[in-house]
Amino acid sequence: MSQVKTLFKEGMWVNNPALVQLLGLCPLLAVTSTITNALGLGIATLLVLVGSNITVSLVRNWVPKDIRIPVFVMIIAAFVTIIQLLMNAYTFGLYQSLGIFIPLIVTNCAIIGRAEAFASKNNALLSAWDGVMMGLGFAIVLVVLGTMRELIGQGTLFDGADLLLGPWAANLRIEIFEFDSQFLVAILPPGAFLGMGLLIAAKNVIDAQIKAKSAPSTESEKAPRARVTSLT
Amino acid sequence: MIAQSMYRNGALLTAFALATTGSVALVQSITAERIAVQEKQHLMQQLGQVLPADEYDNLLYLDCTTSNAPELGPGSPHIIYRATKTGEPSALLVRHVTPKGYSGNIDILTAIKSDGSITGVRVTRHEETPGLGDKVELTKSAWILSFNGMNIHKDSAKQFAVKKDGGQFDQFTGATITPRAVVGSVKQAVMYTQQNFTALFAADNVCNGDTL
Numbered sequence: 001m002s003q004v005k006t007l008f009k010e011g012m013w014v015n016n017p018a019l020v021q022l023l024g025l026c027p028l029l030a031v032t033s034t035i036t037n038a039l040g041l042g043i044a045t046l047l048v049l050v051g052s053n054i055t056v057s058l059v060r061n062w063v064p065k066d067i068r069i070p071v072f073v074m075i076i077a078a079f080v081t082i083i084q085l086l087m088n089a090y091t092f093g094l095y096q097s098l099g100i101f102i103p104l105i106v107t108n109c110a111i112i113g114r115a116e117a118f119a120s121k122n123n124a125l126l127s128a129w130d131g132v133m134m135g136l137g138f139a140i141v142l143v144v145l146g147t148m149r150e151l152i153g154q155g156t157l158f159d160g161a162d163l164l165l166g167p168w169a170a171n172l173r174i175e176i177f178e179f180d181s182q183f184l185v186a187i188l189p190p191g192a193f194l195g196m197g198l199l200i201a202a203k204n205v206i207d208a209q210i211k212a213k214s215a216p217s218t219e220s221e222k223a224p225r226a227r228v229t230s231l232t
Numbered sequence: 233m234i235a236q237s238m239y240r241n242g243a244l245l246t247a248f249a250l251a252t253t254g255s256v257a258l259v260q261s262i263t264a265e266r267i268a269v270q271e272k273q274h275l276m277q278q279l280g281q282v283l284p285a286d287e288y289d290n291l292l293y294l295d296c297t298t299s300n301a302p303e304l305g306p307g308s309p310h311i312i313y314r315a316t317k318t319g320e321p322s323a324l325l326v327r328h329v330t331p332k333g334y335s336g337n338i339d340i341l342t343a344i345k346s347d348g349s350i351t352g353v354r355v356t357r358h359e360e361t362p363g364l365g366d367k368v369e370l371t372k373s374a375w376i377l378s379f380n381g382m383n384i385h386k387d388s389a390k391q392f393a394v395k396k397d398g399g400q401f402d403q404f405t406g407a408t409i410t411p412r413a414v415v416g417s418v419k420q421a422v423m424y425t426q427q428n429f430t431a432l433f434a435a436d437n438v439c440n441g442d443t444l
Contacts, residue, residue, distance in 0.1 A: 086259070
């Protein structure tokens with residue numbers, strides 16, 4: 001039970017794939033220009049991560065150490081292709097706006113990182129949970145970054161949500177500011193880097209405050225600073 | 233000993249390759265039909281945007297021809313869909329490309345009626361600067377609608393340009409290259425289509441529903 005809770009904390013905060021491990025930066029920075037794109041890629045990554053974690057965990061006892069990497073890559077590539085086909089079939093508009101970044105999920109190191117560091121050493125249930133938590137942690141950072149960039153760049157929220165959620169979601173679009181022309185820095189990649197930097201800085205500030213608060217009372221207890229290879 | 237483990241690993245890798253490719257193939261065969269429908273719908277919707285529904289009564293994606301004319305830009309052959317109404321030629325929907333944009337090719341779809349007038353223009357793919365050149369998209373700006381109802385006659389051909397070049401189309405603040413490229417490409421495509429209207433309708437049909 002405690003492990004379930006640890007995994008939750010790891011994925012969401014302590015060892016967040018985007019904010020702490022800094023994995024998968026390419027899709028993170030490229031598609032977060034709107035919430036819709038960010039959410040779409042976040043969900044796709046989450047599904048791939050859960051699927052690959054479960055599969056890797058199920059086959060972990062049959063795969064010799066020497067060939068584990070090619071096997072993991074094959075499993076991940078298969079899942080990404082399947083997700084891509086499903087998105088093409090059922091969320092066509094989003095598929096078109098995410099474009100090249102769906103196949104690029106294969107190269108998201110967070111996925112093979114979890115396969116190697118966690119799923120290949122733990123049972124399927126825990127691995128699935130790890131996948132959900134890591135995927136959610138990644139997706140939340142994507143969405144937060146997408147919100148910041150869409151709000152500052154275009155002055156809207158949920159622009160194009162109908163591409164992901166169906167026609168009813170067209171009403172979700174909120175126009176917060178009206179710009180004559182968009183604020184380019186937020187939409188272009190430099191804005192993604194700046195936003196990402198601010199998010200990491202904010203996390204560090206919060207961490208430092210938590211540490212400062214708890215330091216006097218529990219001096220001996222160190223904050224569990226986790227790494228990719230924790231929980232073995 | 234080494235040979236044995238090589239065989240074993242080789243066999244395992246083969247098994248995994250077969251299993252993963254097999255599952256991809258399975259999903260592909262399940263979704264293929266639905267993807268084809270989606271692409272067809274997308275195409276119909278795109279074509280419907282440039283040509284009002286009361287201008288034709290045939291299935292546009294089942295009637296098209298191709299052209300290698302240099303006026304339509306690089307990347308030929310270009311697909312030209314043919315709209316008919318009660319069997320009479322009504323309009324041509326021309327896919328054309330301009331390499332003169334700010335970054336990369338701009339793909340355009342233009343519908344031209346039999347009298348030579350434009351019923352609609354859409355940019356179907358581009359890589360122009362977000363916030364500046366991307367105002368050629370209908371979702372960003374209504375600029376592209378300014379083509380609607382335009383016609384090009386020999387004496388008014390000079391008017392068919394951005395204002396900076398002495399024409400009647402607005403350019404965008406900070407981005408003249410993109411609208412200039414789009415206007416220029418549309419102009420060439422319209423003039424080409426006007427000259428070859430009957431010939432294009434006489435050409436063989438190359439759309440049997442599979443090609444998009």
